[in-house]
Structure formats: structure tokens, C-alpha cells
Amino acid sequence: LAKTVEEIARALGVSITTVRLVTGGRADKYRISAHTQKRITDYIKEHGYRINHAARSLKLQRSEAIGLVIPEINNVFFAQIMAEFEVLCRKSGLVLLTVSTKEDIKLEHRALQILQARGVDGLIVAPSAMPAYESILDKKLRKNVVLIDRAFAETSYPVIASDNFQGGQELARAMTAACGGPIPVLCANPSLPSIVDRMRGVTQVWQQSGWPEEAKQMQLAETDDIAAGHDLASRMLAHYPSLPNGFICSSLLVLEGVLQEIKSRYGKVPPDVLIGTFDDHPMLKFLPNRVLSVRQNVAALALRTFERIEQRMRGEAGDAAVETIPVDLISHN
Amino acid sequence: LAKTVEEIARALGVSITTVRLVTGGRADKYRISAHTQKRITDYIKEHGYRINHAARSLKLQRSEAIGLVIPEINNVFFAQIMAEFEVLCRKSGLVLLTVSTKEDIKLEHRALQILQARGVDGLIVAPSAMPAYESILDKKLRKNVVLIDRAFAETSYPVIASDNFQGGQELARAMTAACGGPIPVLCANPSLPSIVDRMRGVTQVWQQSGWPEEAKQMQLAETDDIAAGHDLASRMLAHYPSLPNGFICSSLLVLEGVLQEIKSRYGKVPPDVLIGTFDDHPMLKFLPNRVLSVRQNVAALALRTFERIEQRMRGEAGDAAVETIPVDLISHN
């Protein structure tokens, strides 16, 4: 069981102040002898040192905690990113407070209030809508906000996001090449910047193709969920006597709904249909179909975000630029 | 932007003490007029009230935070369970501090120390080994520990876990019935109580079957990861000229490795092999094979755990009993 300052001081027969000076790193300034310092650090190395973070936070007006606000923990991408942040935080002596918002802007605001009340020193947010935090966060905390994954235009906060445009381009090129022509695109939640960029990538390839407009089929749905996948698949299939050679889904949830819908109509998913999707998942490789997926570089995303927020917490302002992380096109099979 | 006590007092022309008495719920005791109380509560309802949790924690010696220690956030089951805890915590005005341990006992201990230093009021732990926290947690916090998912024998802490024995039985019965005979079992990390119980369920069905011993094939591997799946699959295949009719995997990670191994040997996973696995995943239904999976009731697991820990934090001791939550056998296709 780790010791408190008082216990350490008593055990070593030195004053509490002395112990505090050593743990506080100002030992040399007060000319504590190297011997005493070593005794104290050794003791701490053996028994551990338990600090009271509540008192420390109160005094220093900072908590050594940061908040992570994401739409859904229960989503591989965000779960992965949270895992990355967690190890980065631990390395820096921070704790991570994670709150999920169900893509609900009211919950997002509530989450920010809670985290502010808990005194977090910084905030990493994957916003569900154009962020407007002036009425929620005080000025100091607003300086230490970094957005992730969703690059809403003209925010005053720095943003780190995947290069979704690149991903869209690469996926569209590979898919159309493999299918020998245009294929339908099934897209959910097109109000999200990440989705917009993905679709911009796709349509840019379309424009360079010279195909007739009616061949460029894109179905849109409001929400990014399984139900949307069913709906999008139905609308796609209305345009085809049988199935197309392939299709592109804007997210894994859409893909899941689409596959369910196809299966319920045809009994199974014909294995010669080429599947293209954004976001990657290990299980994709066990589909009988060939699958192309755009994998985000979660580790790099998290690392850059963390570097930016640490920089800001140190007071080095930096600008509110959007920073972009390359993605990888994965071919399963 | 939510107001502090001082701002509220100033805005309403009352004293800080008065506001504190109202927010603290002791207004009647000090005979604050109903009118003044209403003015204050109305103002707070409109503008919000920002409390300083560091100061509150320091004074009250509790943080209104609880810690969650799990092996891996980046694992569907634990991600789901964390999501459940998060909403339960929010409803109760608590925050959740989640730390993952990579199934490493040293990291688990470090996590507990960190969370204790942060003053959490309670701890939910999915322990990586037989929990021995006497040298890490002080007596008060030890009273508020609830274990989850892994029912190590004779702990002094309450445990909430899925009925893995039932799951093992049901899966084994369904698999052997469908395959018309005994099938191999591929099992990783058999030192984990949850895995032990799963295997006990399977072997109990075996014992009732009257099959010869050599038909009851179980391969064991130390660690629960994809590499183990490869290894287990190799050893299983050494016993079969071609593939068996079906097989059971002790976890999704094992399944993933097994499928990879089979695929690398046969080019694809033959669609007539019946797959049985513990833990469920939405993508399983898109395998061409029929898949039986044992799905844990995450919501019930989380709810019961949370009820238990709230009970303990209120000081109602309760015993250290193991509590078991039923599981569901899912047939994909």
C-alpha cells in the first residue's frame, strides 16, 4: 500500500517539507543533501507514494485529466482510438475521462459540461455537429480543445482527421477498375464532414471517368445505422434487374444492413459481388466475397491528436489548422 | 456557461451561504424562505450550476467517480460493457475512469493505484489473475470493489459473471446434435475462470454422451489471441484427414486465428463446416457457414454489477457471492 507524504517523513525521520520538496522536484533549490534525497527517492521507489489528486487539483487549478468525447464507445474505430489515448495518457501521467454521446448534440453538450465541472485540462472531441462551445466551455478550456475525425468547416479548433478524400478516391478507382465500370455507392449521414470527404473522393473519380450521369448512382440516407443499410440496399436493388458487380458502403454499419438486406432477398450474398467499404474490420476477410476496405491509421491519428493537445496544454497556442492522416486501402483475399 | 455559487449569489443579491444552503439541500433547516429558494432553483435551472469537484472531493473525501479496469477496451465485449456502465454512471451523477491492462497483472495493479490516487469511490475490475489487492488498495476502497466476468474462486469480492457453464453445455449439445457426433474444441487461456466454466459445460455434455475418450478432443493454448487460434487449428487438423464436421472455439480471437489458418491451408473455409464459438459478433452472420454462438447478456451484466457497487458504496455491505447471468445461444442462418 503506497505511503502518504506524512508516513514517508515519519518513517525516514525527516520533515514533511523535505519530502515534499523532493517529490516536488525543488530539492536542489533548497539544498537538500544528495544523501537525504536518495533516501527519500529510494523509499518511494520501494513503497510507492500516494498523492491526493483532489487537493493537488484544487491548489494547482488543474487536474491532470483530459476528456474524450466520442459518439459511441461501442464502435471499433472509436474504441481503438480510445485505447490509444489511454496508453498515451498513462505515459504522461494523465487520466482519461471518456463519455459517449450517441451522436446526439444535446448529450455532447452535457458531456462537455460534466467534464468541465470535473476540471479536465483538455478535451478531445469527435463532434456530432458544427462545434459551438462558446456558451458551454470557459475561455481557458476552449484553448485546449482538439477535434478529431470530423473536420467541420471554419471551426476555431484544430482538427485531426483521416484523409477521407484520398480514401474515397483510392477505393473508387480500385472498385471501378475491378468491376470494369461504374458501381453504386450507398452513403449514410452525408452531413458528416468525414462522409462528405469520402464521397467527394468518389465523385472526383467519377468526373474523370467520362461515364454518363445516370451511371453514377449514389443513394443517400440520413442516419448511419443498420436500418439505413437496409433502406439503401432496397433503393439500390430497385435499379438493377439482378445485383450489380459491386458496391461501395460509406461505413461498416451501412455494410451490415446492406448485407442483411441482400441476404434476406437472395438467401445469401452472391460471392462474386465485390464489396467496397470505408473502415476496416478483421472479420471482413472471412466473407466469401472479395472486400476492399479503407483502413484509418488509428495509432497515427491518436498520436498526432495527443501531441497537439499536450502542446496546447503547455500553452503553445498553435493554429486551428486541419491536419490530415493518410489511410490505407486493404484488399481482403 | 454555467454559473458558480458566487455568480449566482451576486446575480440574485443573496449571500453565498444562502445559495450553498439551497444547493446543499439544507435550506429548510435554516429557514430560507420558499420565495428565495425558488428564485435560486429557478436561476440554476436556467443558467446551470458549475460545481468545483476537486474542492468537493477534498472536503467530502469522495469523488463521485468510479474506476473500471478491464483487460482490453478494444474488444467488443468489454467495449459494450463499458458503454453500459457509462450511461449508468451518468444517470447517477458519477464519472467513469476506464483503464485497460492488456491482461497484464502488473498493469492491473498500476491501474488500481492510479485510480485509488484519483480517489475513486468504487472499482469494477475484470481481473487478469486471482485478485490480491490487500497490498494495493486501502481498506475502505476494498469494500467497494466488484469483480466482473471472471469468477476466481474464493475471492473476498462479489463477482458478476455470465453463466458460462450453461453456455458451454448448450453450445456443446447444439453442436454435437447438428454434427451427429463429437467435435473438437479449441480452447485458449484455460486459466481464466470464465474459460474453465465454458469447458466444464462442454465436458459435462461429453460425459453424458458415452463417447470413447479419444473422440473427446480438446486442444489447449496459453494465451487468448489470434496466434493461439492458428496453433490450435494446426493441432486439430493433425488429427483429421480432412476437416471435421464442426468445431468449437473458446473465444472470438481464437476463431479468427482458426479461420485464418484453415483459409491459408484450404484456400477458403469450406461452407459446410459448422462453427461454434463463445461470444457473439454481428459480422458472424455473414460467414457462409452456419455459426452457433453464445451471446452474453451485456446489459444485464452491467446493470447488476452497477447495482451491487452502488449498494456497497452506500455502505450496505452484502456478501461476496458470485452472481450469474444467463447467456443466449444464437444461431446465425
Place this chain on the structure above:
DNA sequence: CTGTTAGCGCGTTCAG
């Protein structure tokens, strides 16, 4: 090297 002091914001009591 050590002891003392002040103050962070909150909850609580007590004397007006």
C-alpha cells in the same frame, strides 16, 4: 535542511 503560513472552493456549523 525545517517549520510556518496562506489559500485553492466546498460543506458545515455557529453566532448573529
Place this chain on the structure above:
DNA sequence: CTGAACGCGCTAACAG
């Protein structure tokens, strides 16, 4: 109803 006071454990400064 209000003001004043105390202490939670820590940091930081200063006087020895």
C-alpha cells in the same frame, strides 16, 4: 437570512 470561521491535503514562498 447572513457573515465568519474551520479544515480537507496540497503547493509555494519565506523566515529561520
